[in-house]
Amino acid sequence: MMDHYDISPPRSWRHHQNRMDGWGQEGTLLSWSVVRVGPVGLVEKTPYVVGLVELVQGKRMLAQITDVDLKDLRAGMKCTGVVRRLCVPAEDQLITYGVKFVPVSDLQHLCD
Amino acid sequence: MTVHVTGSGQTAFGELWHESAESLARQAGQEAMEEAQVKPQQIEAVFVGNMLLPMLEQRAHVGRIVADALDLDCPAFRSEAACASGGMAVHLAILSLLAGHFTTVLVVGVEKMSDVGADIIGRGLMGAGSEQEQLQGATFPALYGLMTRLYQQTYEVSDEMMAAQAVLTHDHAYLNPLAQFHQKITITDVLKSSMVADPIRLLNASPVSDGAAALVLSTRAQSKKDRVVVAGMGEGGDCLDYAKRKAFTSFSATKVATAHALRQAHTMIQEIQAIEVHDCFSVAQVVALEDLGVCSPGTGADWIATGHGRVGGNGLVVNSSGGLKGCGHPVGATGVKQIVELYRQLKGVCGKRQVDSISQGLAHNIGGIGATAAVTILRRQS
Numbered sequence: 095m096m097d098h099y100d101i102s103p104p105r106s107w108r109h110h111q112n113r114m115d116g117w118g119q120e121g122t123l124l125s126w127s128v129v130r131v132g133p134v135g136l137v138e139k140t141p142y143v144v145g146l147v148e149l150v151q152g153k154r155m156l157a158q159i160t161d162v163d164l165k166d167l168r169a170g171m172k173c174t175g176v177v178r179r180l181c182v183p184a185e186d187q188l189i190t191y192g193v194k195f196v197p198v199s200d201l202q203h204l205c206d
Numbered sequence: 207m208t209v210h211v212t213g214s215g216q217t218a219f220g221e222l223w224h225e226s227a228e229s230l231a232r233q234a235g236q237e238a239m240e241e242a243q244v245k246p247q248q249i250e251a252v253f254v255g256n257m258l259l260p261m262l263e264q265r266a267h268v269g270r271i272v273a274d275a276l277d278l279d280c281p282a283f284r285s286e287a288a289c290a291s292g293g294m295a296v297h298l299a300i301l302s303l304l305a306g307h308f309t310t311v312l313v314v315g316v317e318k319m320s321d322v323g324a325d326i327i328g329r330g331l332m333g334a335g336s337e338q339e340q341l342q343g344a345t346f347p348a349l350y351g352l353m354t355r356l357y358q359q360t361y362e363v364s365d366e367m368m369a370a371q372a373v374l375t376h377d378h379a380y381l382n383p384l385a386q387f388h389q390k391i392t393i394t395d396v397l398k399s400s401m402v403a404d405p406i407r408l409l410n411a412s413p414v415s416d417g418a419a420a421l422v423l424s425t426r427a428q429s430k431k432d433r434v435v436v437a438g439m440g441e442g443g444d445c446l447d448y449a450k451r452k453a454f455t456s457f458s459a460t461k462v463a464t465a466h467a468l469r470q471a472h473t474m475i476q477e478i479q480a481i482e483v484h485d486c487f488s489v490a491q492v493v494a495l496e497d498l499g500v501c502s503p504g505t506g507a508d509w510i511a512t513g514h515g516r517v518g519g520n521g522l523v524v525n526s527s528g529g530l531k532g533c534g535h536p537v538g539a540t541g542v543k544q545i546v547e548l549y550r551q552l553k554g555v556c557g558k559r560q561v562d563s564i565s566q567g568l569a570h571n572i573g574g575i576g577a578t579a580a581v582t583i584l585r586r587q588s
Contacts, residue, residue, distance in 0.1 A: 101341075113341060125359075125454070127351030128404040129343060133328035136343045144348045144403075146356075146449055156352075156449040157342050169359060180341050192341055 101190050113192040116155050116175035121147040121195060123171040126159060135181040147173060147195055158194040172198040209303050209436040211584065212310075213242025213422035214546040219534030220386040222416040227259055227318040228275035230418035234539075235276045235314050242422035246278055249422075250308040254284045255295030255315035256538035261330045262322055272314050288334030289486060291315065292419070292541025293571030293580030297439055299423050309425050315542030316418040327414055331537075334574045336447035347403035347411055349448050349575045350487040354405050357455045357489055361504035365405065369396035370511035371488040372409050372531055378517060379528025381559035386415055386534030410488040415534035419543035434552045437473065437566065437585035440466025446577050457576030460497035467568070467581040475499040478583070479522065479564040480551050482544035484572045485529040494570055495524070498581075523561045526551060541571035545582055552586040 126145040129136070136142065145159040159167070160178060173195040180192040215237030217230050231254075239246065254272045259265050269282030285295035292315030299313045319327055332340045339349065357363060373393055379385035391409060399408040427433055442459030444451060452458070468474060475498055483498070485491035492506035500522060501509045509515070515524035527533045527547040530540055548567030550556050561567075569582045 109337060109341075113338070125352045125356045126404075127348040127355065127406070128401070129345055129348045130401050130403060131324050131328065131345070131347070133332055133343065133345055134325045135329065137325050139343070142343060144342060144344045144352065146352050146454070154449045156339055156344055156447070169355075181343065190341065194342075 101188065103188055106188060106190055116147070116149060116157060116193040116195070117177060119149050119175050120198065121149040121173055121175070123159065123167070123173055124148055124154070124169060126167055128164060135184070138182055143167065145195060160194045161196040166197065174198050207304055207306070207425055209300050210424050210427050211421055211434045211436070211545070211549045212424050213238040213240070213244070214549050215241065215420040216384055216543055216546050217418050218384045219415045219417035219536060221320040223320065225416055227316050228271065230318065230416060231272045231314050231316040232275045234316070234418035234420035235272070235312055238312060238420035238422045244310060244422060246276065248310055249278055249280055249312045250310055251280050251302065252276070252278055252282045252312045252314060253295045253299040254282060255292035255313070255542055256284060256317060257286055257288055257291045257334070258317060258319065258330050258537065261333065262318070262326070272316060278312070287578045288573030289484070289537045290541055290571045290573030290578040290580050291538040292543070293569065293582065294441070294541065294578065296421065296542060296545055296582060297441060297580055300436055300439060303423060303425050311423055312420060313423060313542055314418060314420045315539035317536035317538040318416050319414045319536060320416050324414070338447060345403060346575065347406050347487070350489055351403040351406045352448070353454060353575070354487070354489040357493065358405070360455055363507045365397055366393050367507040367511045368410065368488045368492065369393045370507065371485065371491045372396045374510055374515055375485060375525050375529040375532035378526055378559060379532025381517065382528050382533060385528040385532055386413055387528070387532050406487055412486045412530035412535035415536040417534055417536035417539045417543070419539045419546045421542060421545060421549070431588060432553070433587045434549050435585055435587055436582065438467040438469070438471030438583040440464060440470065440581045442579040444577050446574055448575050456493055456497050456503065457572065457579065459576050459579035460494060460570065460572060460581070463579040463581040464498050467583050471583040471585065473566060473583065478566045478568050480526055480548060480561045480567040481522065481524055481570065482527060482547055482567070483525060483529065483570045485525060485531050486535060491524070491529065498568070498570060517559050517561060526556065526559045526561055541569070541580060544569035544571060545584065548584045552584055
């Protein structure tokens with residue numbers, strides 16, 4: 095029975111580079127969904143937001159949107175990629191990191 | 207060479223606590239063989255559609271598990287293509303017949319999902335997406351939720367119009383004794399149901415289901431009249447990662463598979479009387495109608511909301527079985543069940559949900575979020 099979500103250390107290491115796509119980059123939120131029924135490893139994190147983000151360079155990626163009030167979510171929202179934990183650590187205590195996006199405040203965006 | 211459908215079987219779909227994957231497969235397979243009037247020793251191979259058994263029960267060699275359940279000594283093949291596992295199992299079986307390798311085979315689609323909780327099912331189904339999507343916690347309802355929001359924004363479609371899909375499929379499921387749900391619902395019911403992954407609500411989504419469906423396929427015709435044959439089939443593929451798609455409100459895999467199947471069958475979508483489409487979520491059915499060529503882009507929801515697609519109506523009937531939403535969605539069984547439903551419609555044995563004057567039917571089965579598509583066209587030969 096799959097009662098926790100395990101990512102082995104070598105697998106985490108292999109995919110580390112890909113998972114850091116979007117780090118420090120700005121993007122625009124195209125669409126999103128608020129996950130209310132979470133999968134193993136993320137049940138404790140619900141509700142969380144999964145967004146489709148278009149980076150400034152035109153590449154699109156799917157990532158969680160965090161540090162955001164749900165009522166502030168809107169298409170066209172500017173956001174930036176930051177490193178965060180991706181899921182609750184499994185029994186081996188390996189912490190899986192990846193890029194999530196946080197909103198860029200209008201003021202901060204103007205300063206940039 | 208022509209491939210004939212000579213027998214069909216289907217268990218009830220639902221939360222069947224007393225049934226195992228083996229018992230479900232056995233019931234559906236035996237029913238199909240009895241209808242086809244073939245003995246087990248006449249089955250040369252069994253093709254199995256299944257996605258989750260290795261993940262949920264840590265059991266492999268799934269083809270063999272099903273063959274053993276049916277006391278078949280023949281070789282067994284397993285197809286795994288996420289929610290298109292069943293449709294692709296049928297296509298692999300047809301290819302083996304067309305190649306002349308076998309003359310009579312059994313296809314069984316089976317899934318046992320209700321033993322575990324929603325968190326485990328959610329994680330298991332996410333296995334069909336890209337690794338990036340899995341790590342970011344993009345469940346299937348979340349991916350289709352993203353798609354729903356984009357679709358509604360792009361084409362200015364209301365929640366009420368999207369909800370009409372669920373009402374239609376429950377109305378049809380009400381007429382199907384084997385369906386998981388026999389409760390009619392209203393648009394208000396859909397809009398008041400709990401949120402699963404905004405903007406997708408519980409009644410916009412297909413359920414967790416147990417069930418099995420089976421077909422006997424043969425290059426030998428069973429009888430001279432009222433034969434049901436495979437007129438055409440096509441498959442399509444797209445990248446796993448939804449964010450890397452060229453289009454977000456349609457599935458190119460469906461378009462490719464449909465074009466291939468229609469061309470092979472020398473027919474047009476307008477000449478088909480019944481379709482079984484992959485409505486895992488409301489938006490999936492709406493987009494499928496557009497990708498299949500039934501409606502133009504952006505009009506699928508309105509087409510359903512204005513009363514089209516109904517049994518007893520004047521035109522094309524959509525998901526007479528109740529679809530994935532109303533009949534249930536045991537993922538490995540779904541693609542086989544769609545073809546079982548069309549076969550029975552073409553045989554004229556569907557009772558209250560019988561489609562009038564049907565001569566051709568089309569099944570549309572997709573896996574991942576439109577990453578694999580299998581389209582199959584059946585035809586009655588009088």
